[in-house]
Amino acid sequence: MDIPHTVEARPDTGLYNAKVGIWLFLASEVMLFGALFSSYILLRVGAEAWPHGLLSVPIGTFNTVVLITSSITVVLAWASLKLGDLSRFKLYQGCTVLLALTFVAVKSFEYRDKFTHYYVRLQDGTELNGHLAGNPLNWTAANLADTNRVGASITFHPDAAGGEGEGAHGGHAEPIELTAANVAKLESWGPWRSTYLAIYFTLTGLHALHVIGGALVIAYLWGPGSRMWRSDPERFTNRVEVCGLFWHFVDLVWIFLFPVLYLL
Amino acid sequence: MSEHHAHEIRQATRKYIYVFLALLLGTVITVVAAYVPFGSRSLNVAVALLIASAKAFLVAGFFMHLISEKKLIYGLLGATGFFFAGLMFLIVWSNADQFLSIFR
């Protein structure tokens, strides 16, 4: 016996199997991101100070627009299939994949920015934030001791006064030479720097994984998967719908992440 | 594919475009509202979350067709929403002593 309702809807529920499946999955995703949002709130109310303005709002806005646009191309791709137009579908869905790639590229650029921004505490107790000459990625004090790599010292350009990221323009303080001897602690602005950065990296990292996963499925349905259109068009359309639902959910999560992490 | 059906889809497509434009507008409002001082940070937070919820409603309602879904899915999402709310609210409540400092 074949499994019923893989394509045609079951009369009493009005749904085909995969649609029930994806909504169940999304329900569990709501709880996953919901738990992280709850953690965000708890960490924030418990924090002594919550940093603001660490992230670039124009870049975040750009990425928001990218994701919203990808949502409309997904839904238009599905509508094209409903109208029996495979080539339009391919056009729209191709755009979706490109937009997804853009999003991930921009995101990794933002990540890189954090891993090349440094906090340093000197032996005399001075604490500074800034950049290292040549923008090396994710250094620690251990890299300074490793003389084979850069010689004995590296130039550090402190950010302008005004503190953590807020208004990073204006007169820069004098550059300093960092050596293994005068540095007590050196770390980039990775998730270890503060609970804000920790939850930022976790939320956006998990979200980015969803974007990548969704993009892979969409790319598959755009490429080799689309052969099903000829053998079983209805089932193919269903697949596109189901993966579209996932994609919109990912978009929806970002709609909350953007203000929560970039603006507030 | 009946003519009637095709017509419906085309109508829906137009709706999707409007929703898309509304979402873009919502994004702009979110950003602008973040820079308008409403007097207290909590107020700014509330406004931002309100706008985000409106945008989420548009995505879920129209792109995900939740405006006209089957009862079963409403039931599922209703339960999920309830448990999510319970999780968030009760965790926050149990740390209520930190509340005075909320959203500094």
Added chain:
Amino acid sequence: MTATTHPGSTATAHAAGGHAPHAGPTGFLWKYVFSTDHKVIGIQYGLTALVFLLLGYGLMALMRWQLAYPGQPIPVFGELLLRALGPDMADRGIMTPDLYNSFGAMHGTIMVFLAVVPLAFGAFGNYVVPLQIGAPDMAFPKINMASYWCYFAGGVVMLVSFFIPGGAAKSGWTSYSPLATVADLAHRFDGQTFWLMGMVLLITSSLLGSVNFIATIIQLRAKGMGWLRLPFFVWAQFVTAFLLLLAFPPLEAAGIMQLMDNLLGTSFFLPTGLVVSGRPLDVSGGGSPLLWQHLFWFLGHPEVYVLILPAMGIVAEVLANNTRKPLFGYKSLVYSALAIGFLSFIVWAHHMYLTGMGTKISTFFQTTTMMISIPSVIILTALFISLWGGSIRFNTPMLFALAFLPMFGIGGLTGLPLGFSATDIQLHDTYYVIGHFHYVVAPGTIFALFAGIYYWFPKATGRMMNEYWGRVHFVLSFIFMNLVFLPMFVQGLEGMSRRRDDGGATYAAGEGVYGLSLALKLNVGISHAAWLLGVAQVPFMINLFWSLWRGPKVVSDNPWQATTLEWATPTPPPHGNFTHRPVVYRGPYDYSLPGSPTDYAPQNLPA
């Protein structure tokens, strides 16, 4: 199968409108290893889970030596432990405190996540649910396979963690932060990291499984199988699946955060100013240890219903079948199961009364906890009343099912004092707690699982298990289970703490400590009972495998004269399960209908 091999009969089958069973996959690998058939997956789950059950027991059997005879080398096994894990763990064959902690944490983890849930949900759910609702398979067979293999991988990760430097996780099955993060600072990839990676795999497995179960029950019910005609077992699995679906993701989130604390040095759960071994920990701080507890128990409490609901389902099936009468209050059973499912999401912080949450919120959780005991009591009462006036068949499945009732009763009732925030102050983290929840999961759930194995074995294999040895297994298990767990209440009331590698001896020797003398003596007795409990499983193991090859063949597809649909399939059911699409005409428990020629009316018997 015969229909397809004979060309003539194939034609007639089609002419008659019957569905010839699908030719299943061929080749050993695809048929038995990477199978997508729910029955094969069910059995894979079952066998793997039984191995883990034995392992979880084995860890405890070793720990019980240390509790009874602290500081003495373990006979025979001590030498093995020394060879396998080295002198850091088992110096001269003595269980070190570290090893005790590892084994304790892994006993809990293995029992809950790798043995009982996979057996109750993965094995019985997979095998029986599609059959009982009249479906050819699960809604998503490939996802079902993926679910098993994620579980398998998670199990392997947990097993490997015993042998890495520093040993397996040591911070209890609850893995409270910050202890879990700082327990083994010497190793970057420590046992806790493995535990978390294993858990992420197990959670993924559960999510895949629960999506599948719910979709299957909603979408694939046979014609006529309305919601209130579902066997109670299916309802129990349905609610269980929802618990797993919605309660596990927060733990997954917490697991990811703790993994980041361990590997990347974040401070999600590490408070400011944390000092470890006299030195301040070099982290940003600002995290919340209570956050971990919230997210853990948000899963942890529903998880106990994941452990018990399928067991109740099995017991309900076996009771109805062997009392030969309908279950008492089928509808109240169903609604109670739903109420339990719902309420179990809002009681979790009764595990956290001692964290200083404040009295208002304690009162809230105390109230919901008392509320959830109501549907549990309704279920137990309905099952008890179902016995009333039945002409009971005392076969092995029934004996285990009957024993479940008082055992679960003890487990449940001893939970009430723990649910009140005032009495919990005294009882928290004592052996009273250990006694309480083991009565639920060991003589409770495990007895139900045994009942299920004896009950469905003939369907799955086509052979009966041996009745005599089944009874021996039952009587011995019943005696030793109680000898193990009943004294623990006494120990707990005397004030003996859990998670003590010397069973409280050092504490008892302290100045001004009175009591505990009885508790220490009881430790010895409990340990012997626990080892004998293991011996009592030998008849079962032999019976299981011997019956597989030598047991008497079943003479009918329905050897217990049962009513539910799984017995309407050929034995064992072929790929695709049913020879015809079944149609359901009646409720699940039409036993002893007045005026009917037999004392049972199967669900597919036209009314």
